[in-house]
Amino acid sequence: MAQHLAEYLEASADKYRDRPAVVDPTGHTATYGDLNREADALARFLAGRGVGPGDRVGVVLPKGLRAVVSFFGIMKAGAAYVPVDFTAPVERGRQILTDCGVQSVIVDARCLDVLPHASGSGSDLRAVIVAGATSEPLAISTTSFEDAIREGGQPIRRTRSANDLAYILYTSGSTGVPKGVMLTHANALSFVDWCSSIFLPSEEDRFSSHAPFHFDLSILDIYLPIKHGAALYVISEDLGKNPKDLARFIAANQLTVWYSTPSILTLLLQFGDLERHDVSRLRIVLFAGEVFPVKHLRALQRLWPKPVYYNLYGPTETNVCTFARIPAHIPDDRDAPYPIGFACSHCAALILDADGREITGDEEGLLYISGPSVFSGYWNRPVENAAAFLDRDGVRWYNTGDVVRRDANDGFIYVGRKDRMVKRRGYRIELGEIERALYLHPSLREAAVVAAPDVDGTKIVAFLSCHGGKPPSIVDLKMFCGTALPGYMIPDRFVIEDRLPRTSTDKVDYQALKGRAHSLR
Amino acid sequence: MNEIREAIRQFILATYLPGESAENLGDRTPLVTSGLLDSLAVLELTSFIQKRFGVELDVYDTSAERFNTIEEIAGGIVRKQGQVPSHPGGGGAS
Numbered sequence: 001m002a003q004h005l006a007e008y009l010e011a012s013a014d015k016y017r018d019r020p021a022v023v024d025p026t027g028h029t030a031t032y033g034d035l036n037r038e039a040d041a042l043a044r045f046l047a048g049r050g051v052g053p054g055d056r057v058g059v060v061l062p063k064g065l066r067a068v069v070s071f072f073g074i075m076k077a078g079a080a081y082v083p084v085d086f087t088a089p090v091e092r093g094r095q096i097l098t099d100c101g102v103q104s105v106i107v108d109a110r111c112l113d114v115l116p117h118a119s120g121s122g123s124d125l126r127a128v129i130v131a132g133a134t135s136e137p138l139a140i141s142t143t144s145f146e147d148a149i150r151e152g153g154q155p156i157r158r159t160r161s162a163n164d165l166a167y168i169l170y171t172s173g174s175t176g177v178p179k180g181v182m183l184t185h186a187n188a189l190s191f192v193d194w195c196s197s198i199f200l201p202s203e204e205d206r207f208s209s210h211a212p213f214h215f216d217l218s219i220l221d222i223y224l225p226i227k228h229g230a231a232l233y234v235i236s237e238d239l240g241k242n243p244k245d246l247a248r249f250i251a252a253n254q255l256t257v258w259y260s261t262p263s264i265l266t267l268l269l270q271f272g273d274l275e276r277h278d279v280s281r282l283r284i285v286l287f288a289g290e291v292f293p294v295k296h297l298r299a300l301q302r303l304w305p306k307p308v309y310y311n312l313y314g315p316t317e318t319n320v321c322t323f324a325r326i327p328a329h330i331p332d333d334r335d336a337p338y339p340i341g342f343a344c345s346h347c348a349a350l351i352l353d354a355d356g357r358e359i360t361g362d363e364e365g366l367l368y369i370s371g372p373s374v375f376s377g378y379w380n381r382p383v384e385n386a387a388a389f390l391d392r393d394g395v396r397w398y399n400t401g402d403v404v405r406r407d408a409n410d411g412f413i414y415v416g417r418k419d420r421m422v423k424r425r426g427y428r429i430e431l432g433e434i435e436r437a438l439y440l441h442p443s444l445r446e447a448a449v450v451a452a453p454d455v456d457g458t459k460i461v462a463f464l465s466c467h468g469g470k471p472p473s474i475v476d477l478k479m480f481c482g483t484a485l486p487g488y489m490i491p492d493r494f495v496i497e498d499r500l501p502r503t504s505t506d507k508v509d510y511q512a513l514k515g516r517a518h519s520l521r
Numbered sequence: 522m523n524e525i526r527e528a529i530r531q532f533i534l535a536t537y538l539p540g541e542s543a544e545n546l547g548d549r550t551p552l553v554t555s556g557l558l559d560s561l562a563v564l565e566l567t568s569f570i571q572k573r574f575g576v577e578l579d580v581y582d583t584s585a586e587r588f589n590t591i592e593e594i595a596g597g598i599v600r601k602q603g604q605v606p607s608h609p610g611g612g613g614a615s
Contacts, residue, residue, distance in 0.1 A: 168544035243579055271564050473545035474538045482556020490556055
């Protein structure tokens with residue numbers, strides 16, 4: 001059994017040296033031999049700069065081969081990688097790199113502003129590796145990505161422990177600052193090994209990699225094919241948003257396994273001209289991250305009848321922990337979303353009521369998960385860590401915060417959330433993070449953000465009030481949000497009021513606002 | 522040309538900026554690079570334009586450099602309308 005994610009690559013490099021490992025968005029293909037060699041070289045470079053076990057290395061790169069080489073190189077050096085959304089506002093990226101105190105950064109030349117150094121606090125970076133040409137001389141010492149992977153020599157030897165951190169994934173935080181979910185090699189391996197047992201991949205498979213690398217779907221996308229010697233087809237950020245070309249890509253490359261959010265599958269269905277393309281090699285379609293409206297899932301299944309569809313459920317903190325296989329024929333009269341199903345074999349699941357008593361019947365309660373894939377904690381967040389876990393008979397259970405109920409035949413059925421987190425296009429959004437961004441607008445006095453169900457998912461509505469004077473325009477507010485928040489967090493609607501409704505205890509009356517949001521057309 | 526700009530403006534206002542007045546969405550207001558329109562909105566707007574004006578738009582036409590303002594979008598439509606309909610387009614092989 002592997003103890004470290006790099007062992008998957010090393011074993012495949014031995015067994016499948018000349019087979020394609022990663023197909024870059026440019027079309028360039030790296031074999032397993034290439035990938036392992038470049039990752040070894042990068043590890044040696046990082047180690048030479050003093051990066052080692054216990055360290056974090058930020059990766060701010062567009063999706064592609066370089067990013068995959070970086071992840072393996074960093075892990076081989078003994079450190080954990082911290083992927084940062086290449087397309088998100090610079091301030092958010094810098095917040096993340098600063099929060100977890102990276103010792104080194106691998107960064108695209110187009111987004112050097114993200115470096116903590118630029119804000120004066122990151123001068124202790126041991127190495128800054130820059131991918132692509134820089135237009136101006138830099139104030140800091142950097143190495144080009146090509147130089148960093150050029151040096152030859154023996155692979156470095158590091159003592160490896162399954163309990164070392166492999167990566168930190170940042171998700172939206174309720175206090176307004178993203179929080180880092182720490183995952184160890186043991187966490188990731190237990191999940192990937194479960195995937196092997198259900199999806200039975202082989203070296204003949206061709207996996208899509210649609211999700212951004214800072215998103216937890218990428219863990220299956222990257223490590224499952226690498227473990228089995230299969231090919232990983234990395235889909236660029238641009239292609240990923242273009243359903244027509246994406247459908248063509250799936251057909252032309254004869255992909256066999258697809259994994260994305262339901263939002264992307266719905267886009268493919270609505271704009272991809274799917275009937276024009278032969279996808280007969282596609283054998284598995286996985287979706288996760290949000291509820292898939294059944295009418296869209298059914299329409300997709302009619303167009304793509306061959307693959308087996310699975311609904312995967314799990315927060316970043318556990319990765320996938322329950323799953324449901326969708327029946328081969330979805331009845332015409334079914335409206336209810338499919339359940340999230342039963343616990344994966346490497347996890348245990350439990351429903352507790354508000355008083356911590358176990359629910360065994362069909363009442364609603366909070367879903368708790370235990371098992372080897374459960375994360376070790378949030379980076380530097382003692383308060384959240386204390387609240388996240390429950391010790392029960394010596395077992396550590398993670399409180400997902402998701403409300404579910406049990407169905408005798410279908411397993412768990414997702415009901416919703418009790419707190420202010422919502423899911424949109426598969427992303428977790430803490431509404432408080434949007435409010436905090438809005439409060440920075442000089443004209444705004446109050447901001448309260450609520451979510452309301454929409455035809456195809458969730459609509460986010462911001463209710464605002466202003467300090468006297470002319471209120472900002474909606475165009476102005478959207479653009480303002482665009483400078484601080486990733487696109488999926490920008491509210492759909494802005495409603496400006498004289499004063500926000502308050503409860504008798506003078507708190508913002510979110511219930512009243514939810515009602516108003518619901519009735520907005 | 523003015524008619525095309527107004528049709529695009531009205532579609533964007535009604536679909537993505539309900540409640541906003543037309544004067545705040547200028548011909549040169551950046552739409553994509555500013556975050557006003559996301560990728561789904563660009564697809565929906567493209568679909569609207571194709572139906573309304575009978576032109577075919579490909580990935581080249583709708584990239585952020587050519588599709589970022591109402592002025593650019595309207596200009597693209599006018600150019601397309603002046604072309605022979607059988608023009609094969611860029612195909613999107615990038």
